[in-house]
Amino acid sequence: MKEILKNKTFIKYLNIIIGCFLLGVSINIFLKPNTFVLGGVTGLGIILDSLAQTYFGVPFPIWLSNILINLPLFLIAYKIFGLKFLGNTLFATFFLSFTLAVTDFLPEFTEDIFLAALFGAVIDGIGLGLIIRNRCSTGGTDLLAIIINKFLRHIQISKILLCIDATIIFTGIIVFGVRPTLYAVMSVFIVSKVIGIVVDGFDFAKAVFIISDKSDEIGHSILNIIDRGATSLDAHGMYTKNKKNVIFCVVKQKQIPELKEVVADIDEGAFVVIANVSEVIGTGFKGMID
Structure with missing residues (x-):
């Protein structure tokens, strides 16, 4: 069966x-x-x-x-x-x-x-x-x-x-x-x-982009504290031309408050963008054919 x-x-x-x-x-x-x-x-x-x-x-x-x-x-x-x-x-x-x-x-x-x-x-x-x-x-x-x-x-x-x-x-x-x-x-x-x-799909989630001078520390905290994967993207400011690292991660809605707290503890001046995601396929969420 x-x-x-x-x-x-x-x-x-x-x-x-x-x-x-x-x-x-x-x-x-x-x-x-x-x-x-x-x-x-x-x-x-x-x-x-x-x-x-x-x-x-x-x-x-x-x-x-x-x-x-x-x-x-x-x-x-x-x-x-x-x-x-x-x-x-x-x-x-x-x-x-x-x-x-x-x-x-x-x-x-x-x-x-x-x-x-x-x-x-x-x-x-x-x-x-x-x-x-x-x-x-x-x-x-x-x-x-x-x-x-x-x-x-x-x-x-x-x-x-x-x-x-x-x-x-x-x-x-x-x-x-x-x-x-x-x-x-x-x-x-x-x-x-x-x-x-x-x-x-019904499994709504949040896509998060974080720009900070302490991106490495924030990234490791996301991995270890929130237990979510994170990706570092190379970028540079259009005005300052300074190189920056943008952290990209996808978390469940209930994890957003914890994520905000983690980022604020490390860098209160971090620039954070949170967007709605209607479906997420991959490790920690669901398979391709679910």
Whole structure:
């Protein structure tokens, strides 16, 4: 069992499965019931389902529209790029349709539209973040943008994707009105922030630059007292032209007060710059594939 849990491929697909499940929960509980169109194929699916029920009196499940829209895109991508290009995206796309189907029975949350937009976006962002972190996507508008870019090389994929998703969101305004669309736009912003946190990591740290005439003493104190590595960088003052050593180190947030105290005890006139770091990979923090 331990060997399975350490298997990178197993962990990768487990994250993709959890991510797809969270997307299904977010869409069926929060986004679809409140007609939040965040772009993408699932956003288009929410629109198609509403139109089908309004004009034909029958539902058009999002899991079904997700398959029907993605299937021709996969066939085109296979023809242009080959099967290897599709990789895990094929699995993620169809597993997302599966989770959309199996979570369709979950109770809908419509009591508070703001809370629905907030929690729907957070759960959606975590799900997408887990999928993207494992170098995968759920196809849809991402895949369409890549296909279009193949023929329109002068237009960036990000701009094509923005135009496609903006068109879907604008269609949401026409179908559902301005109010739910404004909440959807807010949700898009939250989703992007949550994806960034999940992909970049939760292990926030601080990068510290220290300029002092007593750099050697400060460096040794960082190594021995704080138990962190430090690097000495050669530099010179632009005004004085004097050579200086800049100490660079990365510490955990809780170690900052101790670091300040160590530097102040050695050189109260030291110039210290502390910057936020969202992810640190290496000894004392985490591995490359964590």
